[in-house]
Amino acid sequence: MAEEQRKPKKRMTATKAAASIGPMVKEFITGTNRARAEGKRKLAYTFIVCHHEEILRAMDVLPVWTENFAGICGVKRAAERFLQKAESLGFSRSLCTYALCGLGFDQWREELGEMPPDAPWGGQARPDFMISSGQILCDPRTKWYQAAQQFMPDVPIYNIDLPHPLFDPKKDHREVWGYYHKYIVDQLRGLVSFVEEQTGKKMDYDRLRELVALSDRTWNLVHETYELRQAVPCPMGTGDAMNTMVPLCFMMATQEAYDFYVNLKQELEEKIARGEGEVEDEKYRLLWGGGLPAWYALNDFNYLNSKGASFPAETTYRMVVPIYEMDIPETDDPIEHIAWKWLGYWTHWYDKARNRPGSEPDVERLIEYIENYKIDGVVMHLAFSCRTWHVGLIWQLHQLAKIYRPIPVLMLGGNGKGDKVQRELPSLILESDIIDITSYSEMDTRNKIDAFIETLESVRQTKAA
Amino acid sequence: MPEYFAGIDIGSTMTKAVILSDRIIAFVIGPTGPEQRRLADKVMEELLDKADLPLKALTYIISTGYGRINVPFADKQVTEISCHAKGVVFLFPGARTIIDIGGQDSKGITIDATGRTTNFIMNDKCAAGSGRFVEVIADSLGIDLDRVGDISIQSNSPAQISNICTIWAQQEVAARLAEGTPVPDLLAGVHRSLADRVVRMVKRLKILPDVIFTGGGAKNKGLVQALEEYLDAKILVPPEPLITGALGAALLGKEIFHRAVSKNQLLETKPRRLETIQIL
Numbered sequence: 011m012a013e014e015q016r017k018p019k020k021r022m023t024a025t026k027a028a029a030s031i032g033p034m035v036k037e038f039i040t041g042t043n044r045a046r047a048e049g050k051r052k053l054a055y056t057f058i059v060c061h062h063e064e065i066l067r068a069m070d071v072l073p074v075w076t077e078n079f080a081g082i083c084g085v086k087r088a089a090e091r092f093l094q095k096a097e098s099l100g101f102s103r104s105l106c107t108y109a110l111c112g113l114g115f116d117q118w119r120e121e122l123g124e125m126p127p128d129a130p131w132g133g134q135a136r137p138d139f140m141i142s143s144g145q146i147l148c149d150p151r152t153k154w155y156q157a158a159q160q161f162m163p164d165v166p167i168y169n170i171d172l173p174h175p176l177f178d179p180k181k182d183h184r185e186v187w188g189y190y191h192k193y194i195v196d197q198l199r200g201l202v203s204f205v206e207e208q209t210g211k212k213m214d215y216d217r218l219r220e221l222v223a224l225s226d227r228t229w230n231l232v233h234e235t236y237e238l239r240q241a242v243p244c245p246m247g248t249g250d251a252m253n254t255m256v257p258l259c260f261m262m263a264t265q266e267a268y269d270f271y272v273n274l275k276q277e278l279e280e281k282i283a284r285g286e287g288e289v290e291d292e293k294y295r296l297l298w299g300g301g302l303p304a305w306y307a308l309n310d311f312n313y314l315n316s317k318g319a320s321f322p323a324e325t326t327y328r329m330v331v332p333i334y335e336m337d338i339p340e341t342d343d344p345i346e347h348i349a350w351k352w353l354g355y356w357t358h359w360y361d362k363a364r365n366r367p368g369s370e371p372d373v374e375r376l377i378e379y380i381e382n383y384k385i386d387g388v389v390m391h392l393a394f395s396c397r398t399w400h401v402g403l404i405w406q407l408h409q410l411a412k413i414y415r416p417i418p419v420l421m422l423g424g425n426g427k428g429d430k431v432q433r434e435l436p437s438l439i440l441e442s443d444i445i446d447i448t449s450y451s452e453m454d455t456r457n458k459i460d461a462f463i464e465t466l467e468s469v470r471q472t473k474a475a
Numbered sequence: 476m477p478e479y480f481a482g483i484d485i486g487s488t489m490t491k492a493v494i495l496s497d498r499i500i501a502f503v504i505g506p507t508g509p510e511q512r513r514l515a516d517k518v519m520e521e522l523l524d525k526a527d528l529p530l531k532a533l534t535y536i537i538s539t540g541y542g543r544i545n546v547p548f549a550d551k552q553v554t555e556i557s558c559h560a561k562g563v564v565f566l567f568p569g570a571r572t573i574i575d576i577g578g579q580d581s582k583g584i585t586i587d588a589t590g591r592t593t594n595f596i597m598n599d600k601c602a603a604g605s606g607r608f609v610e611v612i613a614d615s616l617g618i619d620l621d622r623v624g625d626i627s628i629q630s631n632s633p634a635q636i637s638n639i640c641t642i643w644a645q646q647e648v649a650a651r652l653a654e655g656t657p658v659p660d661l662l663a664g665v666h667r668s669l670a671d672r673v674v675r676m677v678k679r680l681k682i683l684p685d686v687i688f689t690g691g692g693a694k695n696k697g698l699v700q701a702l703e704e705y706l707d708a709k710i711l712v713p714p715e716p717l718i719t720g721a722l723g724a725a726l727l728g729k730e731i732f733h734r735a736v737s738k739n740q741l742l743e744t745k746p747r748r749l750e751t752i753q754i755l
Contacts, residue, residue: 404679407679411681436592436594437594439596439679457541457554458597460554461554461555461556461592461595461597464553464557464592465556465557465591465592465593465595468557468591468592468593469591471591472587
């Protein structure tokens with residue numbers, strides 16, 4: 011059933027902004043290799059959504075986003091040989107395949123003393139140090155770099171712990187978040203000391219403050235830009251958002267990222283003014299309700315588009331809420347602000363969930379998008395190797411079905427009498443992996459998509475009747 | 476002049492075809508086989524013989540199933556999800572949930588009173604969630620697939636089959652057999668294992684009665700019993716559970732045709748000519 015490793019068709023984008031991302035990513039990967047050769051800047055392996063980019067950039071450290079590189083290997087259908095390399099070292103294929111790909115690549119590079127042959131976009135540069143963080147979500151993020159130290163014993167690791175209060179329907183998280191804040195601030199100050207030690211430079215706090223302010227402005231701008239996708243027809247879908255997330259996730263605290271969203275916002279406003287949608291004849295509006303995408307199969311978004319399905323919203327990679335909507339204390343200390351921003355984001359849907367008995371924050375987020383973006387159905391992708399996040403998705407769908415009650419539909423039953431029913435929001439669960447193409451079958455996936463489209467159509471016809 | 480509608484369901488293991496007017500005129504079921512997917516015309520010939528009709532008498536033809544794109548004379552292709560829904564509600568107007576266990580996959584479908592799909596879930600990744608699981612075990616025990624249901628319902632103490640992989644389960648069954656576990660208990664354990672896996676998948680949907688069981692798996696009494704136990708609900712089985720997809724395809728064809736007529740629309744049809752696609 012495995013899809014052969016042929017070169018994927020290029021995914022068509024709906025926006026110029028999304029089309030510009032490929033060269034941008036290539037540049038920051040080749041840029042890290044140039045920097046490695048020049049030896050003027052320190053390179054750090056690290057992970058996205060850790061709220062530490064401002065600290066790294068303020069100290070001129072160049073991040074090497076290891077998950078991003080694994081994703082690139084996936085997009086280019088070039089991950090398999092690195093996965094096999096990791097397997098030959100004794101790592102199980104059922105571990106996080108981002109980590110496996112990175113470990114296979116690192117071992118190969120260290121063994122050769124140069125990049126493995128035909129390494130995508132010149133390969134992943136060797137780091138000077140590694141910054142891990144499992145937050146409270148993802149254990150491979152903590153263990154990955156520890157395993158990588160087998161091949162790079164001279165490269166030190168610093169782990170930042172970034173917890174947030176777990177949701178409790180009976181308790182206001184603000185009662186305890188002060189403790190969390192103090193802890194996170196300590197963690198981040200520890201990171202500053204570690205980076206100072208590694209770079210031999212002192213932190214310039216004025217510069218840090220400026221970069222934090224720039225990140226805040228970018229956050230707000232991303233939110234405002236993505237909210238434009240509520241328009242009917244939707245000007246940009248999730249397929250494009252899997253590209254436009256790049257500046258948000260990998261280039262925060264840079265003017266380039268801010269400028270990217272200025273341009274994207276303008277492009278979307280122009281498309282809306284022209285009445286131009288992601289698809290020519292928008293029939294169904296879908297929510298990408300979670301899961302990382304199958305990076306080697308982004309063309310499936312085009313396939314869905316070809317059936318009249320647009321994706322106005324997604325939870326994946328949309329890791330922002332506007333600063334002005336966060337109920338967090340003000341502070342002039344940039345480290346303290348980063349910590350509050352972290353807590354503000356992760357607890358953003360807590361109050362809403364508390365106000366709806368039986369609800370949960372993740373489900374509230376789905377409901378918010380379903381309502382605001384006029385959603386007809388939910389698509390999720392279960393990536394077998396990412397248990398930390400993906401196992402919760404089905405649970406979220408269950409919770410959604412229990413809590414969320416769409417408008418009742420009056421239907422004529424077989425007996426000719428009116429029959430009031432609660433219409434389920436149709437959902438499609440795709441199953442494969444983030445980069446392990448052996449778990450994917452295009453034929454089966456598209457058969458499921460066809461069936462889902464027919465389901466959406468039948469719901470649409472019933473509503474119309 | 477009477478109107479005839481045909482549905483042809485090319486599944487991974489079996490090919491099913493139905494001709495319908497105001498009732499089912501004829502149906503055929505045969506193995507798909509490695510080449511049969513490309514030889515849908517043979518099935519259609521047999522069906523037309525049985526119905527005593529020429530091909531040109533068919534008003535509209537819909538193909539469904541995994542091989543639906545390999546039916547050159549079909550006027551439209553529709554997925555098996557929609558077709559099963561339509562076929563089942565024709566047979567059981569009170570149906571709201573369908574469980575289908577076929578040769579290579581299993582599915583759960585929820586439907587409304589008109590036979591429209593409201594949600595669905597499919598397992599096409601793993602043989603252990605499909606009829607293939609029972610087939611492999613029956614084969615390794617040297618028992619004809621048609622008999623496994625009757626044998627398994629004699630069990631008073633179903634064996635616990637803990638492996639979730641078909642190949643390992645086959646080994647486990649062999650080991651249990653060597654230990655002296657009676658065959659009915661082994662088969663009952665195999666059915667429970669499959670039922671457990673399928674019910675866990677289907678429970679992702681909102682299961683409402685009546686629950687209808689279709690596909691080749693529904694011919695197996697032991698599997699019906701195990702599913703009822705794990706679902707804790709009564710399950711209904713059509714008289715011929717393999718043809719619901721093909722029947723639904725024919726019904727959809729009828730619906731599409733009459734809708735077009737009522738709107739005075741021209742409906743495109745393929746030339747009524749049977750051609751064998753040679754692939755070797």
